[in-house]
Amino acid sequence: MAKSKILLVDDTRLILELEKSFLKMSHVDVITAGNGAEALELVRKDPPDLIFMDLNMPVMDGISCCTLLKSDPFLSSIPVVMITTAGNDQDRVRAQQAGCDNFLTKPIDRRLFLDMARKYTDAVDRREARIPCQIPVLFLLQQSPVGAHALDIGDGGAFLASREEVVLNEELRIAFFLETGEVPLLEMKGRVAWVNQEGKRVHAGLPTGFGVEFVDAAQWQKDELKRYVEAQPLP
Template identity: 80%
Template sequence: MAKPKILLVDDTRLILELEKSFLKASHVDVLTAGDGVEALELVRKDAPDLIFMDVNMPLMDGITCCRLLKSDPFLSAIPVVMLTTAGNDEDRERAQQAGCNDFLTKPIDRRLFLDMARRYTDAVDRREVRIPCHIPVLFLLHGSPVGANALDIGDGGLFLASREEVLVNQELRLALFLETEQRPLLELKGRVAWVNQEGKRVHAGLPTGFGVELLEPAQWQKDELKNFVEAVRTPQP
């Protein structure tokens, strides 16, 4: 079965690379275009299942491209998500009139981007690459430190085995040592993304506990986590 195709359209290479990185764990083919003209050519040759498109681009802007797509009976069913600047209600109104299906605001939030993509194709995985582990973690709950164990970890989050009661979207402060030569202490902020409760398991293969999405980690912290994950996945011979 062919993988779903997602087309990313933006004239800024950095934005395209960022969006591609969000989709790296998903079972999808990613196409890119730098303006509306290139996007139209790609869509007409090989129609994608979903399009994320910037509003402001050279040669042909996203509004015009969206209007042309939605006026074509062979292409109009393709969902188009427009990327607009925060607070620019005029762009949103114009995009809506052009027939777009949804909006995202720049700067792009990874979780919101993947949640949006997930609305249109279940091939999108909102989790980053994780590896199994057994790392002691302290987190603050109602002002008091609580011990738990991380059973999997990635550069965007972790799963904590714990019987403490937490709520989805509850924010936590966490501290842990990575098992590396330098053993850097990471003090992180996170959000409870989902909860594995007794009798109501989201993931049957995991014990009671909860998944944590990391919020705004410093770049060096993301690098440490990524390096740790890669080192465990590809051990030295």
């Protein structure tokens, strides 16, 4: 199955590299353009699944590019997320009039960027670096405990191998049975960030299951996870 394609458009190389780094764990192809004219040429040759575009650029700005894209019946369905300056309501009005689908503001927050991307493609993954593991897990699903195994884990989240049906953004209570550490049973609150369904795999190398992002973690919980991760041998 072909990867989803995301186009990043900005005239500042540092911003492009930052946005690319946000997507490094995702099963997507990332292409970049330095201005609206270059972006328009790339889109017409090979339309992406999603575009993040800066508003202010030389040669052709984001407003002009978005207007042309949304006026083309063959390209108008491509979601365009406009990157604007925080607090500039006038820019938002102009971008909305140009037909953009959503907004983000600078400085760009990784979490908000990936949340926005996942609205338009489920191939986007928010995961930080993880280590492989085989940790027994219990999680509460509709108040009933369900067994699973964590196949990778980091201080920001984990992947749980399970055939139970969960939905995106569902919140779960999760208990990890750690083999080492000061707290052998670590209870965490998690949110379903993505789902690897049978027949619709986001990550082909992983079994049926789902990724969870840890939320509202206390500092001692983060420290315990970090100690566990650092104690494991490198893969």
